[in-house]
Amino acid sequence: MSGLRSSYYQRLSCGFTLIELLIALVVGSIIAIVSVRFVSESGRMLLDSGARQQLAATAAIISEKISRQLRPALPGSIRVTADGRCVEYIPVTAASVYTDLALNTPVSSFSVVPVSASQNHSGYAVIYPVNQNELYQPAARGALTQATAVLPAGNAEVVVSLSSAHEFSADSPLRRFYLVGSPQAICQQGNFLYHFRDYGFIANVNALADFLPSSQADGRDVLAFPLQNNSLNFSYQPQTLQRNGLVTFSYVLESPASADQLQQTQEVQIRNVP
Template sequence: MQRRAAFTLVEMVMTIMIGSIIAVISVQFISRSAQSMLDTGERQRLADTADIISEQISRRVRYALPGSLRVTSDQRCLEFMPLVSVTAYTRLDRGGLSNSLTALPVSATDSVSGHLSIYPILGNLYNPSTAGPLTRTEETLPAGSAEVDIVLSEPHRFPRTSPQQRLFISGAPQTICQQDNWLYLYSGYGFINNTNQLQAALPSAYSTGREVLANQLQTGSLVFSYQPATLRRNALVTFSYTLQDQRGNTLSLAQEVQVRNVP
């Protein structure tokens, strides 16, 4: 008599249980792998945002007018004057107010405009007058292939000369601040003598001079500090901040930037 093979009830139940266990393990493995990929992507996005923020701040610090960097008392804002160009003056009247000076052009075809300054590390750059290191009005360095005369809009006296005869041309003041989760660059607000009044004077919209640099900053995390130059080192700007995404992942960074420009 031929015997027939078949599953018993116990074998069937065992097979179902083992299959269920394998299925659960497979689902958990796939789920954790997918979650790991999502977490890696979120961390990478935070790292990319951090690169953008650090580069935006560092680049502006490196190309700031010497002596123009300053930090508000709460360490939340960094103000500076961006450099437009640097050249050398060849004639400078020191006796009193002067209507002109002579300098080397930076281009044979294009003129350059901005506030002129000589040895700007002395004096208050944010309260310009007719007798200080920075001109009160924007002036124009003409184009040319030889020495050119800069005719000033108003008479001015520079109190100090530069050892290397450097003449800086800079733009109007700008400020980097955090507001809520956003990082902004402010411009077009003019000269504010007292840093305690700076934040109240900053524009509140893009149309008036507020530009978005980045977001995802943890509220109140951005902190600036500034150390003036000494005989042994250049001026130093330090900043730190924390990024936070919608899933709660955080990334904290701190960076130091040397101000390479010398007067």
Template sequence: MRARGFTLVELVLTIAVAGIVAMISVQFIQSTSQGMIDTAGRQQLASAGYVVNEQVSRAIRDALPGSIRTTSDGQCIEYMPVVAASTYTDLEVGSAVTQFLAVPYSTATAVSGYISVYPMTAANIYTQNDPGPLTPDTGSVPASTAEITVTLGSSHTFPTDSPERRFYVSLAPEAICQDGDFLYRYRGYGFISDVSNLKAGLPSNRAGGRTVLAYPLETASLNFRYLPPTLQRNGLVTFQYALVHPSTGESLELAQQVRIHNVP
């Protein structure tokens, strides 16, 4: 009986079919892997966006009413963080004072900062005028279980009484801005009366008070808009931006609204 084997044509066809199957398998694995990479990249962008939204929202939500302002291009927002608030019981508005009586903010923790009364006026509080709603120097609020005396850093005149007899204690101004493809938070640069000069007055490094909030952002994608509060409604900050994945290059557009509680 004569033994049979593969002919050359059959062998070539087998190799060709095996090559096609292998190529399809490789392409399938590559597309599946790329899909997993893309999905992971989108999840990373979404997680990073959630963190950025929370950081910006918390900073703005705790801002002093009347201190929020944005640059004309929408790339920066400035505010003064509130560290305490309470009710005064005896304050003579329209006259220079160095102290006033108030309900204690805390029974255990004393606070200090810039004192303001009814800062929701149309005036620019960053000028720190006297008379004005914001003191030019920091004052102190002691801890107590009884009525306290709030001491100002210098003599100051508050021109308008608060409808709710409310006063605030806030820190120095802070700003959040996009610069290139970075999102920065700025601190420690002092008071800048004209918001058009804000960008030029911000620190340029970490030692000066600049820290990174996010990277990378799509160039010029950040836009802050502010609707000021009134006695009938709260203020509203809307911001939108686009994050870019550093490896895949995919971008994700995000938007957020933050309500600024108006407690006069």
């Protein structure tokens, strides 16, 4: 018994063998590699998830920006370029109903229901905008005036005055009256999505690109970046007297920090109340 005990203590005092140390080092290395790989993959997945969430949030903001620009568009004013990269519209600044208006004769004023009791409004006057050619080619006769109209504040019937006489050719079934600004457009150029303004009235929508501002000072604002090149596409289903118009747009958004992409499609209803 004492001999066995002595042999046992002798082995303990000798420590580990070289093979045992090598096995321990190999097992420890494997555990370390697996642990590092696990932590690395977990971190990468977290970053990828964050990038995808950022793309989704950015896409939601872009779609809402475009929708907010298009919703108050003048009925009948929406038009899309042949390549689908641009949508143009005329924004409404105020709307009311008229109470007295002479048709088919030049007038310099007409009576309307006021919009505000304290604030004046001004812009181009529009009545019964169903002919798109009249909207983008203002003349002395038609739905949209060349002249600037002023809608005064008031609590009772007020008179809209025009800077020069205009002849309205059609009566609105609901006697609707609009004040609008100059046309605006949303277009993709390269990887940028731009909002354009202050470029005037262009008769041919497919010539629109030649007249768009080239800087912020001239009327160009960045709406989004970066979109996949030439991924934006607008389409428009025109309104009729029985239903509203519908703008559909789609685009691909790219993450600048990764190769992730997100395709987005949105529809915007354009209310038709001529």
